Every structure is written in C-alpha cells, then in structure tokens.
Amino acid sequence: MTLLQTLRGEPASRVPIWIMRQAGRYLPEYRAIKEKSSFEAMTRDPAVAAEITLQPLRRFALDAAIIFSDIMTPLEALGIDVVFKPGPTIAEPIRSRKQIDALQLRGPIAPFVGDALRLVRLELDRSVALIGFGGAPLTLAAYLIEGGGSKEYEHFRQFLRAEPQAMHALLEKLTDLSIAYLRMQVESGAQVIQLFDSWAGLHDAATYREFAVPYHARIMSALGELGVARIYFALGASHLLDEIAQIPSEAVGIDWRTTFAAARKALPDRAIQGNLDPALLFADPDTIRREARNVLERARGGPHVFNLGHGIWQQTPIEAVSRLVETVREYRL
Numbered sequence: 001m002t003l004l005q006t007l008r009g010e011p012a013s014r015v016p017i018w019i020m021r022q023a024g025r026y027l028p029e030y031r032a033i034k035e036k037s038s039f040e041a042m043t044r045d046p047a048v049a050a051e052i053t054l055q056p057l058r059r060f061a062l063d064a065a066i067i068f069s070d071i072m073t074p075l076e077a078l079g080i081d082v083v084f085k086p087g088p089t090i091a092e093p094i095r096s097r098k099q100i101d102a103l104q105l106r107g108p109i110a111p112f113v114g115d116a117l118r119l120v121r122l123e124l125d126r127s128v129a130l131i132g133f134g135g136a137p138l139t140l141a142a143y144l145i146e147g148g149g150s151k152e153y154e155h156f157r158q159f160l161r162a163e164p165q166a167m168h169a170l171l172e173k174l175t176d177l178s179i180a181y182l183r184m185q186v187e188s189g190a191q192v193i194q195l196f197d198s199w200a201g202l203h204d205a206a207t208y209r210e211f212a213v214p215y216h217a218r219i220m221s222a223l224g225e226l227g228v229a230r231i232y233f234a235l236g237a238s239h240l241l242d243e244i245a246q247i248p249s250e251a252v253g254i255d256w257r258t259t260f261a262a263a264r265k266a267l268p269d270r271a272i273q274g275n276l277d278p279a280l281l282f283a284d285p286d287t288i289r290r291e292a293r294n295v296l297e298r299a300r301g302g303p304h305v306f307n308l309g310h311g312i313w314q315q316t317p318i319e320a321v322s323r324l325v326e327t328v329r330e331y332r333l
C-alpha cells in the first residue's frame with residue numbers, strides 16, 4: 001500500500017496521491033445525492049456516507065479514501081447543535097465559562113462514522129488506504145465561539161485573550177472528545193488519521209505554543225499508541241513549523257505558501273504532504289502537468305505524499321483532476 005509505505009518511511013517506487021475534500025461538490029454524482037438530501041442526513045446514513053466516500057475512487061486512481069463526514073460531526077455528542085448551510089453554524093455560540101462547564105458527553109460519539117468506515121473497507125481495494133479525520137481543537141473552538149466561518153474570527157480571538165483559562169478548559173474538553181472519537185475511527189478500520197488545523201494561520205507562534213501544541217500533541221500521542229499513521233495538516237502555517245515539529249506525526253501537510261525546503265528543514269523526520277495550489281486546477285492541461293511535476297521535484301529528498309495545499313474547489317473541472325492524478329502516477333522516484 002503506497003500511502004502507508006510512504007508514511008512509514010519505507011521505500012516506494014512512486015509518490016502516493018489523495019486530494020483533500022476529494023468526496024464532494026465538484027463531482028456530479030455527489031451533487032445528485034445532495035439534491036435529494038441534507039448534508040447532515042448524508043453523513044448520518046452509513047450507506048450513503050460510504051457511497052460518497054467511494055465516488056472519487058471510481059473516477060481517479062487515488063491511493064486513499066477519506067471518510068465522508070465533517071470536522072464538526074462529533075460535537076453533537078457534547079450537546080452542541082450544528083447546522084450546515086453549507087458551512088457549519090452554531091445556534092448558540094460558546095461565549096462564556098458557564099457554557100463550557102456545561103459541555104459533557106451525552107452518548108456515543110457519531111457511531112455512524114464507524115459504521116461507514118466498516119462499509120467502505122469492505123468495498124475498498126486492498127491497495128487503497130482508508131483515512132479517518134478530525135478537526136484540531138483550536139480550529140473546532142474557532143467555529144464554536146465564532147458561531148460559524150468568518151474572515152477574522154473576532155469573537156474567537158477576543159475570547160481567547162479575555163478568558164484564557166476558559167479557553168484552556170474548552171480545549172481540554174475538545175481534546176478528550178477528539179481522542180475518543182479518533183480512537184473509535186481507528187477501531188472501525190481507519191489506517192491513517194489526519195488532524196485538520198484549518199485555522200492555524202490566525203495565530204502567532206507564542207499563541208500556538210500555548211493553545212495548540214499541548215492539546216494537538218496529546219491527541220497525536222494517544223493515536224501513536226494505536227499504531228495508526230498520523231498526518232497533521234495546518235493551513236497558512238509557514239511561521240509555525242517549529243511549533244508543528246513538537247506535535248508527533250508521521251507526516252505534515254503544508255499549503256502552497258509553505259516551501260518544501262522550509263518544511264524539510266523544520267521537520268527532517270516526517271513525510272511532507274502537499275502542496276499544489278487548488279486554483280492551479282483551473283489552468284490549461286500543460287500548466288497543470290508542469291506545475292504538478294514542479295511540486296514532485298521540489299518535494300524530492302524525503303518522503304512525499306502528493307496532495308493539494310487545501311481542499312479542492314467546488315468548480316474544479318473533473319478533467320483537471322484526471323490530468324493531475326495521471327501526472328503524479330506516472331512520475332517515478
């Protein structure tokens with residue numbers, strides 16, 4: 001299995017490829033299901049979630065499937081109401097210590113995700129790895145406090161400064177939840193876990209050391225004991241590589257603004273995943289091929305997992321994805 005070999009640092013003859021958000025709205029067969037259903041219903045029905053997970057694998061020679069779910073999915077188990085329209089929105093954003101103290105586990109954590117993982121594994125070719133995932137506590141906290149997606153995350157950043165102890169209490173609870181949730185995914189067949197810190201880029205290094213590193217490291221250490229391969233992805237985090245080095249993982253995902261040279265220097269013991277700009281999939285076919293090869297060349301010198309630098313965009317042409325996957329598949333190390 002090429003992805004697992006590369007993540008374990010074993011020699012491989014080619015570079016494995018998967019695409020963040022590979023199951024989703026750029027695929028017409030996904031949109032056909034979405035037309036008749038809500039995102040919540042799609043994630044909660046294991047047969048539907050498994051089908052959506054497998055859709056991109058039928059079109060493209062990818063090395064992994066990532067389970068169809070969302071980083072916000074496990075939060076319901078803490079009594080938090082999340083509605084997707086299409087991004088997550090929180091009916092009652094968390095803005096007080098009292099709300100944080102009231103958060104407690106009310107039942108099993110998204111057991112339907114475990115059911116979907118088991119169904120996918122039954123259908124998946126043995127050469128394809130199955131990826132589970134979760135949101136990093138600091139990114140989950142950003143959505144919970146802000147109440148949804150935002151450009152500047154003013155409420156979240158204000159709360160972190162005004163109530164640092166309450167923020168630590170929230171991160172502690174989100175860390176415990178994440179460990180239990182990700183452990184369940186591993187027990188259900190996930191061979192790789194990616195932790196998404198999509199809003200890492202909001203923070204300076206000192207803030208990241210205090211509010212991200214201890215919690216995110218605790219999750220990754222707990223997963224390490226299970227022997228699952230771990231990928232840590234942080235967006236907009238070129239200035240945080242020394243902090244990310246303190247978080248255990250087999251691989252670190254970088255975006256298109258972080259260079260392989262900088263990542264290899266700060267993270268000499270890790271595989272690096274990335275980092276084609278998702279916008280490049282809108283270029284002409286020759287440019288896509290050339291830029292993908294440039295990424296492959298720049299990544300040489302250590303283990304590399306090919307990916308985009310962030311999730312694939314909804315308007316991306318399918319042929320561009322085919323071209324990209326072919327280019328990476330043909331490339332020999």
Ligand code: 1CP
Nearest residue numbers: 020021022023024039068069070071086087149196198311
């Ligand atoms: O209408 C729709 O079709 C729903 C759109 C959608 C989808 C397809 C959402 C709402 N989530 C998802 C699936 C999803 N989310 C996956 C599985 C699919 C795959 O990767 O193949 C994954 C891994 C995620 C993870 C996720 N959700 C992240 C981390 C990755 C990233 O993009 O940085 C984040 C930040 C979210 C929050 C979220 N959920 C949905 C949206 C539109 C957003 C972004 C909201 C925002 O920040 O404004």
